[in-house]
Amino acid sequence: MQTLWQVGLLIVIWWLADRAVNAVHLPLSGGVVGLFVLVALLLSGKMRPASVERGANWLLANMLLFFIPLVVSVVQFTQLLKDQGLSLLLDIGLGFICVLLATAWTVEHVCRYERQRRLAMLRRQRAARRAA
Numbered sequence: 001m002q003t004l005w006q007v008g009l010l011i012v013i014w015w016l017a018d019r020a021v022n023a024v025h026l027p028l029s030g031g032v033v034g035l036f037v038l039v040a041l042l043l044s045g046k047m048r049p050a051s052v053e054r055g056a057n058w059l060l061a062n063m064l065l066f067f068i069p070l071v072v073s074v075v076q077f078t079q080l081l082k083d084q085g086l087s088l089l090l091d092i093g094l095g096f097i098c099v100l101l102a103t104a105w106t107v108e109h110v111c112r113y114e115r116q117r118r119l120a121m122l123r124r125q126r127a128a129r130r131a132a
Contacts, residue, residue: 002054003054003055003058004055005055006051006052006053006054006055006056006058007055007058007059008055009051009052009055010038010052010055010056010059013034013037013038014030014031014034015030016034016037017030017031017033017034017037018030018031018033018034020033021033038052
């Protein structure tokens with residue numbers, strides 16, 4: 001039940017961000033803005049990671065379900081793939097590589113930031129023990 005609640009919370013955050021993007025006419029996806037909102041909530045401490053962790057893990061574990069519409073599209077647009085398949089493949093491949101690189105860069109920087117925060121916290125704790 002907790003997982004369902006957390007998935008619902010993530011969907012509500014996405015939906016609200018999507019409505020805000022449409023209202024303000026931002027040239028961004030609602031999902032991207034929702035991700036930034038979620039990260040801001042997590043970093044500010046207004047939301048604990050545990051409040052969305054199980055739902056996020058469930059979504060990641062079932063991500064294959066999100067690609068079913070893609071498979072149906074491939075079946076419906078076979079002629080388009082025959083005519084412009086190489087161009088589409090290059091575009092999709094470049095997009096995929098860009099997403100992979102951006103994700104790797106983001107994960108690396110977030111992990112580095114978290115390590116620095118933990119190290120600073122440990123140093124403060126050690127200094128407090130020595131002072132006591």
